[in-house]
Amino acid sequence: MANKNSAKKSPTTKRKKKVLDLPIEFGTMDSYIGTHKTELMNAVVDRVQYALRNELEVVEIFKFTDTNYTVTLKSVDFYDNISNICDHFLESEQYEYCNQAFKIKQQLEK
16 A cells, blocks of 8 residues: 655646735735835745746736735846845845845846
8 A cells, every 4th residue: 555645746846936915905015015024025036936947927926915916027027126135135134035035146147
């Protein structure tokens, strides 16, 4: 009898990172962004990485709660966004988040 847990995912399996929900109301959204800036920036990094792995020209970054509206990012804008995120992490001394963003930046520079 085969063990159910013996099935492993293929190393080429491409996992989709979650698209984060943003509050729809401006006052709530403004406050949310202020208190979750690092989480939101890491979400952008994860989604750009997902797009690169899957060769996507456009990727959803965020969606607005209880709506069909989304925030997307085109591949031509990946480098500028990742570069700004790297700069933010360095300026705010959040070095623990720099590695992944810098790797993506280097990949985009090729």
